Amino acid sequence: MNSTELLSALQWRYATKKFDASKKIGAEDWKILEQSLVLSPSSYGLQPWKFIVVQNPEIRSQLKAASWNQTQVTDASHYVVLATKEKITEQDVSDFIQLNSDVRGVPAEKLKGYHDLILADLVNGPRSAIIETWAQRQAYIAMGFIMETAAMMKIDTCPLEGLDPSAYDAILDLKGTGFKTVAAVALGYRHGEDGYAHAKKVRYPTEKVVQYL
């Protein structure tokens, strides 16, 4: 993909208001989108998240009612709820270090410095006080990744913050799991009648938002 195509994919993307409920994302395309979540970067590589892909129509209806009745929740081909950890525990850090050790074939003892650094920051350090916020931010990187990946594939998306996280947690049985809903992304194909598809993108001038020092 050359620069012109890249830019045009970014310009093509918009927050889809009305999805064509009859059009579904194919299994192979979905695999790429799923991997764009899995491969998203996160602080320390800790992946403090869970992505819940809701396919059950009954659950989708319940989520719609907890999302100001936005039709994207039920009409989109795929609906992903992003949930993040309420807190990071010593166990989480140990599990992550063990994963590093397994994947890279490095003895866990050799990763003790890394282990202690994360522990001192996220579990016992200043960031532990804002750990829920910290985890939520990471999920927004993943949100960016799946939306941009979709745009590259000419698949439409709509990010959703207008939802009741607590109601979502109840519907999705997240209570007691240590994960909480933070936001969602609907993915699929725009409806021919979505007027917003042709609306001009509203952006402040580049020189207002990008400053060079």
Add this chain to the structure above:
Amino acid sequence: MNSTELLSALQWRYATKKFDASKKIGAEDWKILEQSLVLSPSSYGLQPWKFIVVQNPEIRSQLKAASWNQTQVTDASHYVVLATKEKITEQDVSDFIQLNSDVRGVPAEKLKGYHDLILADLVNGPRSAIIETWAQRQAYIAMGFIMETAAMMKIDTCPLEGLDPSAYDAILDLKGTGFKTVAAVALGYRHGEDGYAHAKKVRYPTEKVVQYL
């Protein structure tokens, strides 16, 4: 770009530890990266952010000292500080509605419903209590966008959270502007000696992080 190329770009990306200070991102490539920030989605499309591209080597040195001396701050070709609004005011909402009106040629009166909706949510509603956190989250979408765009262009990146936001605000003269530093992204080209470039990516198994309901 086909699905295989897309996936391989996502796998190619890693948090670059050591940049080759002699390699610079070309002006045309930079324009695309800059636009990937500008075109990033944000809640309501409100763009509660400012992106500061620091080119001055003296300022870069000062920022490095406020970033645990991470070499990426000074060695990367481009260094972008992401700053977000401390709060959203009625004026911000009016300005944004005026921008909508100008860009789309719709009289501002016709956008009153939209205006009031944002006001009731972000300025006077429940979200006003967490508005700083809300704005910061939006910046992480943009962080995701610029990192993924770079990966598509075979340009390396490293996101930085390990920095002292308050020291950054002082160095960048943000005090009193209503904007505060939230994080940064270094962009450029990996150094031939960055061992992490060939390290296996550490991810939990897909079935652990992606759940289907």
